[in-house]
Amino acid sequence: MEETQCQDPIAELIVTYKELNGSTIEELYEEPSPLEFMRYVAKNTPFVVRGAASNWKATKTWSAKYLEEYLRGETVNVAVTPVGNADAPTPQGPDGSLVFAKPWEEDQQFGEFLNYVVQQEQGDSQKQQNTEVRYAQTQNDNLRHEYASLFNHVQQDIPFARIALQRDPEAINMWIGNSRSVTALHKDNYENIYVQIAGRKHFALLPPLCHPCVNEQRLKPAHYERSSSSSSGTEEEIVPPLRLELENDGETVPFAIWDPDRPAENATEYSHLAEPMRVTLEPGDMLYLPCMWYHKVSQSCSPEGICVAVNYWYDMEFGGPLYPLSNFVRSVSKMNKT
């Protein structure tokens, strides 16, 4: 392989990686030791541990009813979008050009929020299509703040990750929504341990070096706003609609616009080489999502109509070659386009 002459280094990179790594996720049935985990970190390679969190109190108790009673009277921050597209490339204006759409965020009574999520999931599909989508997804360490009363229902950290990485989690986040919410393909500069509590999550994963496949573009920032013509919350049945506001003075956001589930749209010349690694998390499953991996996340609900997960973000290691090499792929890919 060392001596292969190749016309296109980017295609060679993606193909060689696939040949050496495949695109099937490794499945474990017990948590790795810190050393075993560190071998995956060294390879920047995901794995799933089936049933790792089956015995967590959260997994055993967090039904919709339980959560509603437990958090009764509390107020939570909710991301609201018309079609479940928080932080997603979204067509805008007469020409349908893509902008980076951030959700409208508002505080809601937890019970009200949860009932909305459940009823939308269980309602008839016509009604579903026409109503806004609500997702509790503040990624600001919310499980140790906003949802602190629930924090002792999950592990305080992931011991194998804390010991291997020599650090405490930077953030622990709670995610509550229904099948209408989708998280668009993106990457984070964190080592991520993702734990499914209720419902299922469907991940499509791509390694950092697949940057040339994801069609990163600089998108104008925009955010949803609720019309101020009537006040929200007073008349429950008449919710003012959302409108997308362009942030004309805002800095553009570099973001992937290729969707692994609609591979023919917005493709680059390399997208066809990408073979997303796919994994579905069942309640109690734990996913190691290595730093800088692209991930698109969809969800299915539990029978009672919710999808709940928690994740642990650990700061990644910027030393070593992976971070600068990933940026190098991005730079070479950009040079090719211009």
Place this chain on the structure above:
Amino acid sequence: MEETQCQDPIAELIVTYKELNGSTIEELYEEPSPLEFMRYVAKNTPFVVRGAASNWKATKTWSAKYLEEYLRGETVNVAVTPVGNADAPTPQGPDGSLVFAKPWEEDQQFGEFLNYVVQQEQGDSQKQQNTEVRYAQTQNDNLRHEYASLFNHVQQDIPFARIALQRDPEAINMWIGNSRSVTALHKDNYENIYVQIAGRKHFALLPPLCHPCVNEQRLKPAHYERSSSSSSGTEEEIVPPLRLELENDGETVPFAIWDPDRPAENATEYSHLAEPMRVTLEPGDMLYLPCMWYHKVSQSCSPEGICVAVNYWYDMEFGGPLYPLSNFVRSVSKMNKT
């Protein structure tokens, strides 16, 4: 850093890596645990453990006299070159174009070999300049074969590496020579634990992503041959000279021709960005040389005129992104040149 616009991705890569990693080697004073070692493997980052092998029987006993007595009567393979340039880019022919010069290899009585090495080191410098250089450096697991009788004077493996990497050493090699031998800048697809026994080794190290700095060229292969006009070994003082034979039918060898100790010669446009990590191993010191790192190795002798080291090669991990990304840097660098 993420958003930096840069005209030259290769320069950005090398500079970013240096900013995030520096070029000073980490010094430990006790061997790492397997987990600690795995963190260095994950970062593909060298370290030295001062005195790790101070108490090995080899370190305590392998004087020239001891080795000579211990191996009396045994025959060893010796690499012979005119100026200590085994496996090195070497000017050849009227135009001085570089070829890849492999040493002449011949079997010698160990005592005869060792006396030659010692006397050359201790002789006057004029004589040194004019005599061939001999180096016992067969990298074919020689410490478990050719020098098997000495193998129980060193560790059978490096436990922290065996446990972390989950494999036994692929090869354990013995190196015996004097200060005339230099190993030219090159890289190996092995994780390498290098242990100094007698004398000192001076390493200049560069990470794999510095490929654009080292000026890899495809060199014609050549090897030294001893003239057959008189037979070797019969008249000890009249050794037939070496001549360099071009292998005209041989495949060219991709090899670095930039020398970090003569940085102005054979430089690429990126060589000036390389800041070699330098480390000198004293007797008993242990170096972790990560896979694919470029290394140039020079040596100084013990007072009695020898330099002895052993190294443990462990197969590297080809899974994960580092191997394909390192090849990608090489391919992009080659595209730029053509």
